[in-house]
Amino acid sequence: MKTSTLLSFTLVLFVACKKDKKIAPEIKSPVTTAIIAASTDTIPDKSGFKIKLYQDSTTYDETCIIFKRSSSPDYVFSEDAPHLDGFGHVSLANISQDGTDLSISCIPYVPGMNIGLDIHTKSSGLFFLKISGEYSMPVDKQIWLKDNYKKDSVDLRSETCSFEIDEADPNTFGKKRFVLIIK
Known part of the structure; x- marks a missing residue:
């Protein structure tokens, strides 16, 4: 794979994740859920x-x-x-x-x-x-x-x-x- 193609692919992934869009079913931005979880429940289970x-x-x-x-x-x-x-x-x-x-x-x-x-x-x-x-x-x-x-x-x-x-x-x-x- 050429360097320019790899850079373009990385840029597309970065921009898509920043906008919290799905790239594929298994890739999406985890930032939102991590912040919500930390703000609502900060005591460990059990x-x-x-x-x-x-x-x-x-x-x-x-x-x-x-x-x-x-x-x-x-x-x-x-x-x-x-x-x-x-x-x-x-x-x-x-x-x-x-x-x-x-x-x-x-x-x-x-x-x-x-x-x-x-x-x-x-x-x-x-x-x-x-x-x-x-x-x-x-x-x-x-x-x-x-x-x-x-x-x-x-x-x-x-x-x-x-x-x-x-x-x-x-x-x-x-x-x-x-x-x-x-x-």
């Missing part, structure tokens, strides 16, 4: 964390959130574990996008995403929320706990949240008080 609700060393419950790009934010029978109410003194679940209480949820990461928490106890008192385990979570990701009752937020990666539950005041527990914000 990374995640556990949140623990506790009153003391023997009274606690946990919920787990696992990030997976191909998962649905809604409850999926084959991926998620629904929360089963037991006889424990405390109960903690994360809430799927369709409103299902889950003990374990697999969800795709979206920057700034919100994950509701459902908290119940058998009595009033002082309780705590903390991260009890992290699995391959990037260090630059923040996990904030927003308290809608106290109108306050806590960075759970650096602090434990303490709060009061008053069984006479339904605003101090349930599905509307706490939200996790992952960014």
Whole structure:
């Protein structure tokens, strides 16, 4: 092949790819998809964390959130574990996008995403929320706990949240008080 023909062919490929046109079924510009993927999901698959609700060393419950790009934010029978109410003194679940209480949820990461928490106890008192385990979570990701009752937020990666539950005041527990914000 002559040098001028090779240069012409290379120039055609370069110009076509810059315009994001297909040259052949197997050749197209990958730049657009790489940028979109990086801006929406920057947490590796199978990374995640556990949140623990506790009153003391023997009274606690946990919920787990696992990030997976191909998962649905809604409850999926084959991926998620629904929360089963037991006889424990405390109960903690994360809430799927369709409103299902889950003990374990697999969800795709979206920057700034919100994950509701459902908290119940058998009595009033002082309780705590903390991260009890992290699995391959990037260090630059923040996990904030927003308290809608106290109108306050806590960075759970650096602090434990303490709060009061008053069984006479339904605003101090349930599905509307706490939200996790992952960014």
